[in-house]
Amino acid sequence: MSSTRPRKAVLANGLVLLTVTREDSPIVAALLMYRAGSLYEPVGKTGLAHLTEHMMFRGTPTRPQGWIDRLTGHLGGTNNAMTTCDHALYYFVLPSEHWAAPLEIEADRMFHCEFGPEAFETERRVAVEERMMLDDDPETLVYEAVDALAFDSHPYRYPVVGLMRDIKGLTPGDLQGFYADRYRPEKAVLAVVGNVEHERVLAEVEKLSSVAGPLPAGASARVEDDSADPDAASSDAGASARVARGNDISARFEDPPPTEPRRSVLRGLSPSPQAVLAFRTPAAAHEDTPALELLAALLSSGRSARMYTRLVDDLGMATEVSTSKIPQVDPGLFYLSASLHSGVSPEECEDEILSLVSGLVESGVTEDELSRALNLTRVDLMLGRETCLGQAGSAAFWESLGDWRLGEEHETRLARVTAADIRRVASTYLDPAGRSSAWLVP
Amino acid sequence: MAGSVTVPKRLVLPNGLTVVTASARSAPVFTAMLVMEAGSRYDPEGGAGLAALVGGVLLEGSTSRSALSIAMAVDSMGSSLDTLTGYETTAVIASGLAEHCHESLRLLAEVATSPVFASAAVAECVRRQLAELADDEGQAYDVCRRDFMKTVFRGHPRRNPVGGLSETVSRLTGGDLESFHRRRYRPGSSVLAVVGDLDAGELQDLAAESFGAWQGGGSPADAPPAPSRQSGRRVESVAMDTKQVHVSIGNLAIARSDPSFYATSVMDVILGDSAGFGSRLATKLREEHGLAYVIESDASGSAGLEPGVFWAYTATSPGHFEQLVRGVMDELRLIREEPPSAEEVESAVGYLIGRDLLDRETSDAVAGRLVHAERHALGLDFDARYPAIIASVSREDVLEAARRVIDPENCSFVTVGPVTPETGSLLDS
Missing domain, CATH: 3.30.830.10 (Metalloenzyme, LuxS/M16 peptidase-like)
Structure with a gap:
């Protein structure tokens, strides 16, 4: 039945799944959010998170470059990705009957994205062009300037797309390292909203995890069905107490106002x-x-x-x-x-x-x-x-x-x-x- | 939302206003969109920017409320009330919680039908519009689009930006605005669409109550003559101190009523407007060669009562400019030379049918579609018919559409950037 509140499951590999059932919706949205924003870039590697996001469309051994966009179009949907200071997120919006397609794609590229030198150089050229486009936008530059002033050392002082000198200095190895560190199921949340059944989505994600990722054979998901307990919501001592699980980096930054x-x-x-x-x-x-x-x-x-x-x-x-x-x-x-x-x-x-x-x-x-x-x-x-x-x-x-x-x-x-x-x-x-x-x- | 939207209801009020409503129950919100045939298409010669200025002044006070009083009423409900002027129409759009639909409709009617063109408010709006025009001068993308339209529509009123020109806007007076409003803001040629979490019949009643007193019949049929296609190439270069060279290539295309419209939509997806970066232009020039971040084209999106434009746009660093332009021109020629593959057409059709569904997810999107269907006489059952229409497009139809709407030998070519490129040989290569 339809519910405006998410149902949640945590898989054995740490991936969090949220579903919201909208029975009357002919559309489904699947969004995978990694804690893989520019916040997690090493010093001198600005643009790393953003370029890694670009490379996630460059293919895997079973899905070559261009495959994701071709399939998305063929199914009558859209897809895109975005990097923010905190997250890299990937989404698909499709007619409901195709709800499983994005799950297969995301399971594949969570573990099998390739960073070949030729594809890397091509995508870096695109990122350089994006940086130049932003350099032509005064509104972008004034906000980048104020960010750089307001922080001394915190990564929020740098633009997500990166500084030109850093983008040009990135290597495939940098991306491979970032990908291995941040694109992990325990650092991701998958949200699926539309005319979908929680149990079916969960079963599909479990199946894909066991094929594509490090889910031990026979492991079962630990399920927390939040929507079954409406009183669990809005308790200040409840959700707030669980804040910042996985926020494993901010303690590094001492950057007083x-x-x-x-x-x-x-x-x-x-x-x-x-x-x-x-x-x-x-x-x-x-x-x-x-x-x-x-x-x-x-x-x-x-x-x-x-x-x-x-x-x-x-x-x-x-x-x-x-x-x-x-x-x-x-x-x-x-x-x-x-x-x-x-x-x-x-x-x-x-x-x-x-x-x-x-x-x-x-x-x-x-x-x-x-x-x-x-x-x-x-x-x-x-x-x-x-x-x-x-x-x-x-x-x-x-x-x-x-x-x-x-x-x-x-x-x-x-x-x-x-x-x-x-x-x-x-x-x-x-x-x-x-x-x-x-x-x-x- | 699409699944929860009821079949639209249509009603023509005694004053001639066409009201189209639909119930949409997936969220407790509404959108009301009043669209008048009052776009910049109707700006008088020497008065470019008048339509946009009238739209801007609507929120500056009515016969019974000040600008601040209107703003307080809107904001208190958490609603929004905005105006939007384009080439053909001006829209006044309200949205918010469904429980405030009635009050919002009254406000919408008030600002649209009973504005006061007080001289101080007009002067301030002129100032703001001039500031916006000046600001556009700093954005290479805006300059590139503006000068492209100016070049394609040379000699036609559409050469002017909707916001006008500084020399025309600064001459406009309150009298000009009042006269324009009197002539163009008329119920008989306007459409009101209301979509939201209410019964469609109830929405009709609310619309009738709010707009029933609006008088004036239809607007005069004083549209400019249809634009004509250019003969030969027109090349313009604008020097600007930017990192990238911005490029527009295209020509006059087709109206929404053109028989090739649907085939053109399919062609758009194949050539430059697909999901992600799956179009030919994006695949070839961005994904394979990394020559640009943005590369896109479209011919159906701007088709209206009058023909719109085929427009290909990209931006790149000066070092990649030549390779990129050659690549774009190659793709424009290719799509005119041979039909796309069956797989390309099948995929594009699937994309368009799906996108049509996705485009109905919010109340404001549905309201916009109802207005579009009404203005172009598509019928209330258009959504149901669309999949079959688009699925009937063949490879040969797409080829014919490409030959009809893309004209590399008679195109406009505009660059904005740090170099003045030598373009003649590029376009012919």
């Missing part, structure tokens, strides 16, 4: 000025994340938001404003950005943004503002889960942090955020002294 403002000015890249400010904030699973998300919404979601009314409507300074608190495994950044009218100085804009934040810290926010921010955020989350792929991505993300129920907890906590919480997190995390800012100056 800046204590003085940092600034980077990029001149001549764009005809339009822009100011981007970034502040260090806690990891996604931190208890302050919901309040920070609502703070972001309150500042820039919708045309009644504070930054919009102040910078766009009242002062006529900006053409667009945005804020974001990207959920990340490690402590990340809270961004505030404004695209400016010609002739407006980014410095003037930065001062206005800081003044707006300090006003919020001093005077707090109204219940109406908080309610609008909450409604906008909840509808955004709901629309994000409208598709099978969106729901698969959300479930896999939270599970990769330790437990898919963290997502449910997150929404419960959003509803509990108070105006005082907003004021507190703004004061705690948006300290002007700790800001990093990057400006585009025409």
Whole structure:
């Protein structure tokens, strides 16, 4: 029967399987998320995670290069992959009857991806072209600049696609090593959402694991059927206590937040000025994340938001404003950005943004503002889960942090955020002294 | 969502507004899309950007609410209310929780039918539109697309970007906007699609209640003459300090009503618009040679009431430019010379049928499809008929379509980047 909540199984090889049954959906999404983002790259090897993701389409002994895309098209579906700071993720969206096809492909390339020198060089050329494309995009460069300022040593300071000099220095051996270390079943979450039966998917994944991977013969999956226990959800002591299983790297980084403002000015890249400010904030699973998300919404979601009314409507300074608190495994950044009218100085804009934040810290926010921010955020989350792929991505993300129920907890906590919480997190995390800012100056 | 979408219902209100609704129960949300024949196609000579400006000003206040009051009402519900202007139409789109559908429809009707073109708001929107135009100048991709359209549509109103030109936008006045709105925002030539977690009949009632008072009949039939194909090649190079050279190649193609539309869709998949990197262009030039990150082409996507364009786009480092362009031209010639293999056609047909299903997953996607079906008179049963239509396309149909829509001898070729390439020999090689 249909259920909006995932069912979960952990295979003996450590792979976590989540399924959500949508009986009325003619579509299925299968998403495999590895803890294999740029966070795990060795020093001087930026772009390694991203190039490895590219190579995952270059074939295995039984599925040559191009095979995956040809099959996907033939079955009437789409597929793609993406690397973020934290994850490498691979997905297929297909008509429901083909739900097993992506599982076979993923089982194969989880263990048998090839890194031949010729294919590697070709794919590196593609990655170099991608790097050059980003170099032509001022918006990308201004965010890369602010990331590099806000961190001193944490890998989040580097672009996921990598630095050109590092991309050019990578070898097939680097990729082989990264693949062997990170593309392992115990570092992955597979989410399947659509008109599928949990038991059938589980049986298929077990079968494939026994063929393709190091599942001991005769081993059986350890199954945790979470959806059978609705009371198990939303207990703060429950999911939160399981946070960060497998987050095996962040302890390496000692990178305290800046204590003085940092600034980077990029001149001549764009005809339009822009100011981007970034502040260090806690990891996604931190208890302050919901309040920070609502703070972001309150500042820039919708045309009644504070930054919009102040910078766009009242002062006529900006053409667009945005804020974001990207959920990340490690402590990340809270961004505030404004695209400016010609002739407006980014410095003037930065001062206005800081003044707006300090006003919020001093005077707090109204219940109406908080309610609008909450409604906008909840509808955004709901629309994000409208598709099978969106729901698969959300479930896999939270599970990769330790437990898919963290997502449910997150929404419960959003509803509990108070105006005082907003004021507190703004004061705690948006300290002007700790800001990093990057400006585009025409 | 596709499985839970009911058969659409269609109703024409007494004022002429066509309302198409469908119930979609997979999520407690809705999308309402009001589409008017009010795109940049109807910009007056010397007034490029007018349609987009009118669309932008809609949210700046109505006869009964200020801009802030509208924003507060929308944001309080967690909804969204946006406008989008293209070449043929302007759409006002609302989405949010189904429980707010009624109130959102009222707001949508209010901003679309009773805007106030206050001079301060118009001036501010002009300023924003000029800023957007200036910003586009910094994006090589945008410049490449813009100048490609300018070259293909030389002498035709479609040569101008939807957002207009700085010299035309800066001259527009509140009076121009009011006049355009009066002429083009009319129920008799508009379509409203509402899709969501409500009964389709109830959605019809809500639509009728919200839009029943809108008066004005249909819009005047003052579309520009159809564009004509270019004769000979047109080559443009724009110098820009970028790392890559951005390349557009193509020509005027076909309208949505063209008999070869479906064969063209199949050709698109084979040549440059497939799943992943399985198209001929991507396989040959990206996957085999690593010459580009992005390489794609399309001829059916821009087909509207008027012919759209066949457009191949890629970007590469200057050192790969020559090899890449030769490769693209080879593929364009090849697909016109011999029919694709049966396997290619079978695979492309399978992809299109599946993609059609995937394209119906959200309420806003379904609403967009209902509008498209209505504007192009495809019928409410089009989704059911589509698989058979596309499956009937043969190898010979694809060859014929390729010969019809791709014209390497009479194409436009635009580059944007750090070098001014010598292109003549490349195009002929």
